[in-house]
Structures are given as structure tokens and as C-alpha cells.
Amino acid sequence: MKRIGLLGGSFNPAHAGHRHISIEAMRRLRLDEVWWLVSPQNPLKSSSDMAPLPARLASARRTARHPRIRASAIEARLGTRFAIDTVAALQHRHPDCRFIWLAGADILPELHRWHRWRDLLRRLPIAVLARPRYMGDALRSPAMAWARRWRRRQGTAADWPGWTLPAIVVLDIRATPVSATAIRARDPDWPRRMDHRH
Ligand SMILES: Nc1ncnc2c1ncn2[C@@H]1O[C@H](COP(=O)(O)OP(=O)(O)OP(=O)(O)O)[C@@H](O)[C@H]1O
Numbered sequence: 475m476k477r478i479g480l481l482g483g484s485f486n487p488a489h490a491g492h493r494h495i496s497i498e499a500m501r502r503l504r505l506d507e508v509w510w511l512v513s514p515q516n517p518l519k520s521s522s523d524m525a526p527l528p529a530r531l532a533s534a535r536r537t538a539r540h541p542r543i544r545a546s547a548i549e550a551r552l553g554t555r556f557a558i559d560t561v562a563a564l565q566h567r568h569p570d571c572r573f574i575w576l577a578g579a580d581i582l583p584e585l586h587r588w589h590r591w592r593d594l595l596r597r598l599p600i601a602v603l604a605r606p607r608y609m610g611d612a613l614r615s616p617a618m619a620w621a622r623r624w625r626r627r628q629g630t631a632a633d634w635p636g637w638t639l640p641a642i643v644v645l646d647i648r649a650t651p652v653s654a655t656a657i658r659a660r661d662p663d664w665p666r667r668m669d670h671r672h
């Protein structure tokens with residue numbers, strides 16, 4: 475049974491924060507691999523400043539630089555946009571894998587707006603990785619108000635494949651204060667200038 479972390483994101487562009495949380499998640503959750511799901515279009519984000527999918531996928535592949543991090547645009551191939559549909563399809567296609575959803579803390583305040591979010595949390599556990607400034611809002615969020623009764627202690631994080639669902643674990647990790655928003659603000663040439671690293 476392979477243990478896989480799923481990191482869904484816009485990756486507009488990918489950066490060191492994505493790599494850092496993936497490596498920490500691999501260690502703390504004893505993952506075999508982390509799959510970066512480069513989203514064709516986040517259903518809740520505007521498409522206006524979204525770089526084309528091939529540019530974001532290329533950025534993710536350049537940034538991953540790790541034999542156990544795999545970046546793909548599998549949602550484009552599956553034709554899924556909502557996380558619940560992507561996860562259902564992956565669970566169906568990979569019965570030999572166990573999946574856990576990985577997310578930075580900034581995801582929690584908006585999680586209750588995701589399509590069938592409670593059903594998503596009934597399908598797979600979620601690990602929330604600390605992000606500077608976001609933890610307060612994350613812990614006060616409507617999704618956390620619902621999910622906190624199933625919160626697991628981080629000392630037990632490696633046991634996640636055996637957890638009954640829903641299950642949520644918050645992992646305190648060293649924060650990397652980098653964001654795609656800050657990179658775009660600094661680098662108006664993204665994604666035209668494809669040869670640099672962030
Ligand atoms: N520095 C970081 N620390 C922790 N988690 C992060 C960090 N950067 C991104 N993430 C997480 O990675 C996932 C994908 O993030 P995304 O591609 O939207 O990057 P972003 O930097 O948050 O982008 P933007 O600033 O455009 O919203 C999300 O779960 C997000 O919370």
C-alpha cells in the first residue's frame with residue numbers, strides 16, 4: 475500500500491513553499507510520494523491573472539526537484555475541477571494507494587465554500603501545514619468548527635492510514651513566508667519569462 479499526499483494548487487507559479495511543505499509532509503506523515511495536482515482552474519479563483527496551465531505545470535516540474543514529488547495536470551486529463559471529484563477518480567484508479575490531502579493553513583477559511591467539502595473530508599484525511607499569519611483564521615474557520623471534533627494529535631500523524639474519517643491533523647512546521655501572489659507582484663514577467671527559478 476503506497477502512502478500518497480495530494481497537494482492541489484494553482485502553482486501560479488510554483489515556489490519554495492510548495493516544496494518545503496511537501497518535504498515536511500513526507501517526513502511527518504511517512505509518505506512514499508507527494509503528487510502536485512496543478513489545477514486547470516481553481517473554481518473559486520478568478521481566471522484573469524491565471525497563467526496558462528502548461529506554464530504553471532512547467533513551473534511546478536522545475537520547482538519540485540525531488541524524486542518523490544510528482545507534478546501533473548491530472549485534473550485536466552480526468553476532466554475534474556472539484557477536489558472531491560479528483561479524489562474519487564484517483565481512489566478509483568489507484569486502489570493500491572492511500573491518499574491524504576495536504577493544504578496550507580490559508581485553505582481552511584475557504585474550505586467550507588468547496589463543492590461538497592464535508593463529503594471530501596469523509597473520503598480522505600486532511601493535513602494542514604502551518605503558514606505564517608494564517609493559523610488564527612484557520613483555527614476559527616467554519617470548516618474547522620465542524621472538523622475539530624475529529625482533530626488528531628500531530629504526534630500520531632504517521633498513523634493516518636488507519637484513521638477513521640473524517641480526520642484532520644494540523645502540523646506545525648517551520649514557515650516559509652513565500653507566496654505566488656508575492657512572486658507575481660515582484661515579477662510582472664511571469665509567465666512570459668520561463669527560464670528563471672523562484
Ligand atoms: N509558503 C507556504 N507555506 C505553506 N503552505 C503553502 C505555502 N505556499 C503555498 N502553500 C499551500 O500550497 C497549496 C497550493 O498553493 P497555491 O498554488 O495557491 O500557492 P499560493 O502561494 O498560496 O498562491 P496565491 O498566493 O496565488 O494564492 C495550498 O494548499 C497552499 O496553502
Ligand SMILES: O=C(O)c1ccc[n+]([C@@H]2O[C@H](COP(=O)([O-])O)[C@@H](O)[C@H]2O)c1
Binds near residue numbers: 516588
Ligand atoms: O473542490 C472545490 O470546490 C475547490 C474549491 C477551491 C479550490 N479547490 C482546490 O484547492 C486547491 C488549492 O487551490 P489554490 O488555487 O488555492 O492553490 C486546488 O487543488 C484547487 O483546485 C477546490
